[in-house]
Amino acid sequence: MPYVEQRGAKFRVKWWAGEYLDNGKKKYEGESGFDTYEEALDYGRDREYEVRHGKHVSKNRGDILIKDYALNVWLPDQDLRPESVKTYRSMLKAQINRVWGRRRVGDITTPEYLAWKRTLNDKADKGELSRTYVVDILMVFNLLMSDAVTRYRYRTDSPVPPPEPRRGKYVKTVRRKKRPLAMGPVYQLAVNAYTVWGFTGWTYIWHAAFQGQRPAEMYGLQKLYCWPAWPASDPDREQREESLERYGEMPATRVEYQLQWVDGKKKLTAPKYDSHRTLVTAPFLTEMHVALAASNDSPWMFPAMAGGDLLGARFDRDYWAPIRDGSPERQARKDFLRPAIPAVREFEGLPIYRLRHWMRECLEEDGLAKTAIETRMGHELAGVAGLYSNLTLKMERDIVESQQERWESFHRAAGGLWMPPFPKPLPVDQGIEESQQAKGRESEAA
Structure with a gap:
């Protein structure tokens, strides 16, 4: 039974908190400031009810900031x-x-x-x-x-009220409207990327647009998980044998990691949602991968301009911004000469993620199986459809044919499009290389 006492013009109530002190005596809690005896008594009874039913939270537990x-x-x-x-x-x-x-x-x-x-x-x-x-x-x-x-029993209830049932007329959720994209703007992005980043940039844009990998997955993409090295180079023996049987003659990229900052250090982690997957590659993109892999000694498929990985670079500022928004001609320094870059209006304000979404739109437009599309995106189908679905070899071949046809039909329609030459060092890399060679000659002369 709660104990109520009057303190001046107000009332105070005490109740047993369901715990014992170190000396064996009961531990009591209290609350003051009630206007009437009945209010204080009812409050104390409610607390004792919580104690009896295991719902009471000690007052000092909620004192944590x-x-x-x-x-x-x-x-x-x-x-x-x-x-x-x-x-x-x-x-x-x-x-x-x-x-x-x-x-x-x-x-x-x-x-x-x-x-x-x-x-x-x-x-x-x-x-x-x-x-x-x-x-x-x-x-x-x-x-x-x-x-x-x-979980922690710091409170008896949450201050966040439950969602109320919808009242009144239905109001549609406003979503950001996506601009329709065609192959032309993507091609211009690739041309711009070549100006900024050389053949690596050219391949990076087409890879993002046709493989649909997330940016962090592309940062962490290693050559050993790309054709022609993979699947023979896969360090997992069981996965290697299984993949050789299916992809030995069908070029593909294996999404095994993403590169992230973990506790201030770069680390290869599992892809988002553990979405390990294999992405079959159209012939035009396979040729780019082979040429790019042979052009440098980096372990990364897409090394940064100055070498190393892309996670350590300021990608949005130094790569994506001039590729998307354009850039004036640069003549300030010999090592960084660069012609003017036109802006790609269709991508104004958009993240590079838009290329990943564009790939999905293209596959849906070509009528490919939903299972094939979701698997390629790294998603899982919900419900029964996800339980019984399976990515078949024919589905993957359909993806390759669809993407190759899109590439070829674009070139047929455009006619005589510029294509980059075989990879060679960027102007900035060439300048660094020449500087290093000059220093070497000076040290030898000394």
């Missing part, structure tokens, strides 16, 4: 990939902890949460934050509070 809970308790306990951990940590520091960091987990109320949610939505309406980013922030906060209740 949000910033300590989020970064030191909750985030390390999540089974996430390195890139997701990095994204969550950034979101927690930049948005959630900035507002709630010094608040106790057990003190946050629903009205406060709703006011914060309105503030975020207002920022999205004004363009200060993207709508997707706001949705992600609220999703992470909801997970924080849900786990505080169910």
Whole structure:
């Protein structure tokens, strides 16, 4: 039975918390500030009901600050990939902890949460934050509070209210409209990429557009997982034997890794969603792969301009921006001479991810099997369709024929398109090489 006492004009209630002190005596908790005896008594009875039914949360458990809970308790306990951990940590520091960091987990109320949610939505309406980013922030906060209740027992309930049933007329979700793309703009991207990055850039654009790999997967693509080395070069014996039987005469790329930053270090990790897969390659792209692989000694299929991997380069700024947006002629330094690059208007403001989506559109346009398309994208079909579907050899051959026909028909229609010569060092690489040779000659003379 709760014990109620009057303190001045208010009432205070005490109840047994269901725990014992070190000396064996019962541990009591209390709450004050009630206007009437009955309100205090009812509050105490509710707490004792929670104790009897195993739902009570000790008051001091919710005293942990949000910033300590989020970064030191909750985030390390999540089974996430390195890139997701990095994204969550950034979101927690930049948005959630900035507002709630010094608040106790057990003190946050629903009205406060709703006011914060309105503030975020207002920022999205004004363009200060993207709508997707706001949705992600609220999703992470909801997970924080849900786990505080169910996993860590810092609270009895979440301040995030459950979603309300939809009322009123249906309002369609506004999605970003995709501009239709043809082969011409992709070709111009490849030409621009050759100017910026040489034959590596030319091949990179066509690979992104016809293989559909994610950027991090292309950063981590090694020659040993590309034709002509693969599948004979596959270090996994069982996978090598199985792949030789199927792809021994059909060129393909194996998606085995992606290259990411993990704890400040570059590391090869499994592809997103563990989407290990084999991508058959059309003959025109196979020829590019063979020529590119023979043109340098890098272990990477797409080495950076100055050597090494692409993860360490500023890809969006130094590669994709001039390829997509164009660049004026450069004459400032001998080693970096470069002609003017035209902008590709159809790709204005778009990420390189658009090429991956374009590949999907092309395959759907050509009527290929959904199983083949989803597998190539690194996705899984949901439900029964995913359970019983299987990527057949004919499906893969259909992909090769479809992509090769798209390439050839484009060239037939355009007629006399410029094509790059066999790979040779970039002007910047040539300049570095000549400088190194000159230093070598000077040291020999000395």
